[in-house]
Amino acid sequence: MKPLVKSRYIYQLEALDRRVSELHPQKERIGNKLRNELTGFRGEQALTFPLGLLPETDYGILHNPRLEDSNSNFFEIDVLLLSQCYILLLESKNWYGILLFDEDKQVIRIGDSGVEEGLPNPIPQVKLQAHRLRKWLNEHDFPQIPILYFVVISFPSTIIKPMYPHRPIPETVIHSNLLHFNIQRLNSQFQTLVVDKSGINKLSSLILEKHTDPDIDVLNKFHVEKDELIRGVICPNCNAVPMVLDNGNWHCSSCNFSSRDAHLLSLSDRKLLIGDRITNREAREFLIVNSQHQIKRLLMRGQYRFIGDKNKRIYIL
Template identity: 75%
Template structure:
């Protein structure tokens, strides 16, 4: 049973919007692109886990993707996948790494790619061990059942070669390929046969974890040093992604590919919400959508069925 499905995080959506709205010549463009690429790589690694997880009998497992929990000190920790059973909790740390990986037990990981260049990577084993420790403390914080907490580091590509850096230092047994995840879970099931909670308790614990999940509140403009005035304004074409589109008789038109759209402005307003904020006035909408007429802009905002506060010139729409 999937209690929290895998979806792109709000931060990824923010990065995608920022990448769309920042010029190729902006000094932060490369940094934005690299961060987005890194986040999307991680997301694809988590997607690789969905197939083996779907093989598990649904009533016996509660699956929570990307829970982000706040501890008693106000600090947050995030887990790629948390899998609940009546017998144990399993943490999955996904890595979308390719090439050859050299593990020095809990120390460094070196990746050798197609070019043969060595790249040092943070070892995910200490990372997931820390997550296990923090989750154990978090469960105690709410007087929740102390279920055994296990973990795997899952390498997405079955073709990725995993080797020990030194022959006398073995690869941690918790580091596995994604295509072996189902079999390793079955092995755990053979080891852990004494239930700590019943099925109702398992589901209640999972629902409580989902309830306590918090999305990070990130000001991406501030984080990447981008001024609001530097954002590319206008409505982008949903067909060819160029812009700005022009509005005529309530219909958006792309002069490049001749595409017409009635609701293309909704995506632009979604970018505004992700990058600037979820409140917008008619004047601000005119500026961002590049529409001169206040009446036309009002009709666009009304078409979006946005809730609003205030009246007339002081009206603010909630995106």
Template identity: 35%
Template sequence: MIIKNHEPPHKLLVAESLKRRLITQHHFYGKVNEIFLMERAGFFGELKVDYPLSKLNFKHVIAHDLRLPFYQNYFQMDTLLLNPRILLILEVKNLPGIVSFDLTANKMIRTRDGVTDYYDDPVIQVKEQAFQLSEWLETHGYSNVPIEYLVVMANQETILDIDSSYHEHLEKVVPIYGLSQKIRSIYSSYSTDFITYSNLFNLGQLMVDHHTPAKVDLMKKLGITKENLIRGAFCPKCSAVPMMWKGRRWQCWSCNHRSLTAHLPGLKDYYLLLGDQISKQEFMWFMNLKSDRTAKHLLNKENLIKNGSARGITHELNYNLEKDFNDIIF
């Protein structure tokens, strides 16, 4: 049973939105596109574990992209499988090429097309997640919970080259085609339950209730201002911008396509890039509207929660990362 589905990373959504709202000649467009491609590859890699997990023949509960509080910080797990015998953390990597490890430097090394890239060792990363999860469970009344962890290489073009003396990495790093068998093997090595299945579900729901999505201010990090953004509604048919509001419709200057809802993706962009509160004046500016009355009508039509009073009224933008943005990523 899946109690929490995959959730597009906030950083991926922000990068996608920012890429659309920057001219290609902007000096940070290339960097934003690089971040977008890297985040999307990572997210698509996480989706690939669904198939091998669907082949498991024992009762389990699954939570994807779970981010839990840990003292003054947070820790995030790509996928957590909960079973009455064990909890299993999966850290997913989607890296084509030859992958090896350097235990002296605590690095994972990927070589592809003559280019070598270095990453933090994911085995150390997921082992730390297991420690943090154990501590989190202790604070919520669950002691001595068996926790296992694996690093999953989700790309079929990954070639693992692990030194024969690196015993932990040989044991914990698995290609995705061997994931189902590996999990069954781990499951079979435990013979007793630490919790009932009904209580396991309650534990999983407790974790989901404490989940807090990460948020990234990519514009601030890169020094991009709102004045750098392309304003207006994009045409749903040809992507031309800005559409014009004419005759109670958005109309495209390029292909003449008309739409009632072309401003809705713009509200999502505003939410991701500029914040979750938008005033009528800010909406007019961002959507390139000339009419105060039109802006008021379009905002009121969405039945958004209002804060403040008189000219200080703002409308609350409230989106769910898991449910409201898959149409953008896919």
């Protein structure tokens, strides 16, 4: 019902990483955050195969629904699986190495170097999400239905151990390759039909209607000023900047690569980082092109919608 796609935030981080100099004081922080977000995305990708084995007529599957509660606060669930007998929340973790679980308390990861690293325990996190989802369903008059959850470790090679021998690993912590079998186990345990298939479809539609993507000002978040962004069209072949516009084509002086539409990524970067409205002058400054007429032809060729006339024209990216 809601497929897995890269979030707008990841695209924003990729654009920011491209447009910030290696010497910028926030460069390392931006790169680390981008890697963390991509790691989480790959962890969720690992769930698409076992989920794809389920009969699609029996379940509604929604990736990353983000809902607002009655206190105007938002909560986001990695994967929400809806069935007629229960609702299942999946919290994906792309962790590797050795994981030591102290039930729902502390988690310690031991990586390749042997260094111990404390991690936030995902069990209380997904428990809280289940609680907030329950309240949200009650507010929308949905029937009382069991809400279950799993913490899914993406790498099957990740070793999961109890921190203390007398405290077993929680049953809700599983590897991704066991997800399908654990859902089958739930199906045998929960067989009372709470809603019919039309009810599942209505709930899926309601969640899609109420879903809200986060609106993140990444420049402000990472303390980057607009005039600190690298301007110019980036060569898609060698990443050199800027390319030069000549007779409607972009040319790279570093590798001699030529492209007709290399500017599209740069306009996308500007939309993600600054906003979706741009004037001819702003486009000239960002793409490093002197000619007003060349920029007008580029923007008209891209069939961008615009408002205003002549010198006051604003294009919508």
